[in-house]
Amino acid sequence: MAQWIPFLITVSYMVIAVWLGFGAGKGRDMNKVEEWGVAGRSLGPIVMYLLVGAGGISAYTFMGAPGWAYSKGVPVLYVVIYLTFMGITAWYLGPKVWDLGAKYNHVTQGAAITHRYESPALGALSSFVTSIGVLAYAVLQTTGSAYILNVMSHGKIPVWLGVILSLAVISIYLFRSGLRAIGITNAFQGALMFVVSWAFGLWVVKQFTGGYSFGPVFERVREEAPQFLTLPGNLGDMGFAFWTTSILISMVSVWQTHWIQWMGANTRKSIRTAATMLPTYYIVCIPMLVVGFIGIFVYPSLAKADTVAIQMAMDNMPVLLAGLLGAGTLAAAMSSSEPCIHSTALSYSKDILQPIFKLTDDKAGKMTRWLIFPIMGLIVAPISIMQPASLVYILLIGYGFIGQAFPALVGMFFWPRATKQGAFWGLAAGFVVTLIFSVWFPHPLGIHAGIWGLFVNLPIFFIVSLMTEPVSKKTVEDFFPDMVDELYEEAPETTTKPVSI
Amino acid sequence: MKATFRTPKTYKGWIGLFAILTVVLLGSWPVIPLLNHEAILFGMPILMFWSVVLIFLTTGVLMALNKMGVNG
Numbered sequence: 001m002a003q004w005i006p007f008l009i010t011v012s013y014m015v016i017a018v019w020l021g022f023g024a025g026k027g028r029d030m031n032k033v034e035e036w037g038v039a040g041r042s043l044g045p046i047v048m049y050l051l052v053g054a055g056g057i058s059a060y061t062f063m064g065a066p067g068w069a070y071s072k073g074v075p076v077l078y079v080v081i082y083l084t085f086m087g088i089t090a091w092y093l094g095p096k097v098w099d100l101g102a103k104y105n106h107v108t109q110g111a112a113i114t115h116r117y118e119s120p121a122l123g124a125l126s127s128f129v130t131s132i133g134v135l136a137y138a139v140l141q142t143t144g145s146a147y148i149l150n151v152m153s154h155g156k157i158p159v160w161l162g163v164i165l166s167l168a169v170i171s172i173y174l175f176r177s178g179l180r181a182i183g184i185t186n187a188f189q190g191a192l193m194f195v196v197s198w199a200f201g202l203w204v205v206k207q208f209t210g211g212y213s214f215g216p217v218f219e220r221v222r223e224e225a226p227q228f229l230t231l232p233g234n235l236g237d238m239g240f241a242f243w244t245t246s247i248l249i250s251m252v253s254v255w256q257t258h259w260i261q262w263m264g265a266n267t268r269k270s271i272r273t274a275a276t277m278l279p280t281y282y283i284v285c286i287p288m289l290v291v292g293f294i295g296i297f298v299y300p301s302l303a304k305a306d307t308v309a310i311q312m313a314m315d316n317m318p319v320l321l322a323g324l325l326g327a328g329t330l331a332a333a334m335s336s337s338e339p340c341i342h343s344t345a346l347s348y349s350k351d352i353l354q355p356i357f358k359l360t361d362d363k364a365g366k367m368t369r370w371l372i373f374p375i376m377g378l379i380v381a382p383i384s385i386m387q388p389a390s391l392v393y394i395l396l397i398g399y400g401f402i403g404q405a406f407p408a409l410v411g412m413f414f415w416p417r418a419t420k421q422g423a424f425w426g427l428a429a430g431f432v433v434t435l436i437f438s439v440w441f442p443h444p445l446g447i448h449a450g451i452w453g454l455f456v457n458l459p460i461f462f463i464v465s466l467m468t469e470p471v472s473k474k475t476v477e478d479f480f481p482d483m484v485d486e487l488y489e490e491a492p493e494t495t496t497k498p499v500s501i
Numbered sequence: 502m503k504a505t506f507r508t509p510k511t512y513k514g515w516i517g518l519f520a521i522l523t524v525v526l527l528g529s530w531p532v533i534p535l536l537n538h539e540a541i542l543f544g545m546p547i548l549m550f551w552s553v554v555l556i557f558l559t560t561g562v563l564m565a566l567n568k569m570g571v572n573g
Contacts, residue, residue, distance in 0.1 A: 074546055074548045074549065077548050077549055077552045080552040080555075080556070081528040081552055081555055084528070084552075084555055084556050084559050085524075085525060085528065085559065087559060087560070087563070088521055088524070088525070088559060088563070091563050092521075095572070213544050214544040214545055215541065215544035215545075218541050218544065218545060218546055219541065221546075222539050222541060226539045229539045229541075229546045229548075230537050230538065230539055230548075231533070231537050231548070240530050240533055240534055240537075241530065243529070243530070243533060244529040244530040244533070247528060247529055248525075248529070251525070272567060273567075275563070276560060276563040276564055276567060277560060278560075279555075279556045279557075279559045279560045280556060280557070280560055282556060283553070283556060286549070286552075286553065289549070413507065414506055414507045415504075415506055415507070416502070416505070416507075417502060417503070417504040417505075466504060470502045476502070480507065482507075482510075483505065483507060486503070486505060487502055487503050487505060488502060488503075489503070
């Protein structure tokens with residue numbers, strides 16, 4: 001019986017998540033995009049902190065990150081630093097995005113791009129291509145959920161059933177309560193992950209060293225395997241250039257999920273407060289990394305590095321802690337996949353289907369939450385079950401695109417002269433370069449493919465923008481009200497009709 | 502129409518920009534090689550210790566900028 005306690009704890013977590021998420025939308029009209037999509041812009045700073053923090057912590061933190069520590073060593077710390085610096089991005093852009101949304105009723109990144117560049121086609125295109133990366137990420141997290149259910153049930157729940165179960169649980173509260181469900185469940189998941197990570201990490205350290213200090217662990221690593229303690233790491237694949245460029249590309253990649261989460265805040269101050277404190281959440285990573293380092297000695301020849309933490313839990317931990325780790329890892333996977341499914345439904349509805357079929361806001365609102373079912377049933381579930389070898393490439397392509405949208409954001413917040421042609425051709429060229437340097441010639445000179453993409457993207461963005469007509473003065477006033485006088489001081493006013501590309 | 506970039510309008514804005522760039526540099530190429538040693542500090546490899554420092558430093562800088570009324 002005792003062997004089933006971890007499984008029961010993991011299932012209990014799912015029941016609590018459904019209960020919390022389902023109740024979150026009580027008394028709200030979820031047929032309205034404002035409610036289902038951005039929680040009626042009602043989330044306070046604490047929920048925002050846990051929402052964004054937990055969203056950033058995926059199954060990777062509980063499985064992949066200890067696996068990297070186990071196989072490579074300190075190179076894994078670039079993750080802690082880029083997550084920390086994403087707080088700066090949220091601090092700077094979050095309130096600006098929120099202001100625009102509140103003023104012009106934008107909900108998605110695509111809507112803001114459509115408005116700024118006067119091009120629904122560019123908005124729809126960015127929405128569609130961005131969703132490739134977002135959905136690939138949802139697939140990875142769903143696979144992680146299914147893996148945890150499989151391990152915790154001692155193989156009784158096969159992967160295909162685990163995929164269906166985890167998506168079914170998410171669909172119940174996501175359909176019912178939208179971003180409110182994500183907010184409240186992520187707050188719960190975020191707190192759970194924090195407690196589990198530290199409890200598990202300290203327990204493993206105590207078992208390994210007899211005390212709670214990390215010192216003896218790393219003393220032994222220094223004596224027996226010092227290459228784990230410095231870059232480029234045990235596998236020799238993380239030089240300073242790759243470390244730096246990986247951090248930079250992650251920092252400038254603004255995900256659709258982040259954008260929509262920022263929109264859900266009740267005030268711009270709530271985003272700023274949450275973003276200010278956001279880096280402190282990522283202390284959650286540290287104990288899990290220490291577990292990976294301990295794995296170097298406990299499992300000298302583990303076939304799959306990513307399983308080091310779960311393996312340690314199942315082999316040695318009291319059933320209660322093992323169950324909590326299962327629940328925490330599942331929480332990490334679900335808290336990352338549900339915003340991806342939610343934001344994709346929202347952006348497909350608002351940025352693609354509504355303009356194409358000329359739907360009213362009312363109709364689009366009613367359709368939006370139903371879209372989660374085809375997205376889950378026709379895309380996420382089958383790919384999660386099949387686990388195609390090309391998934392990693394899909395993910396790289398998706399990530400590549402998200403990073404290459406950065407110049408379009410520069411045009412939205414910093415450079416009024418940017419045009420849709422500049423944004424489009426820069427993005428297209430950057431995307432192709434990123435693809436080539438991700439798949440066929442990975443990261444030349446140790447520089448991240450996404451940064452190579454930006455090397456090409458940014459000059460094209462600037463040059464093509466300068467060669468093409470700027471957007472209308474009205475749009476410039478909407479996005480740069482403080483600069484209008486200065487921009488049109490001498491030059492004659494220029495207006496262009498919105499033209500789809 | 503001029504091709505001007507939006508830049509900080511006040512000295513506080515410039516301080517904010519400088520502070521943020523400094524924090525980013527502290528976590529990347531110019532500084533990380535200086536810390537790339539096997540040394541152990543407060544029970545952690547020096548790069549892990551530095552990551553924890555950056556977490557609190559980033560939050561501290563953002564708090565200070567909020568206090569100064571810098572809006573980015």
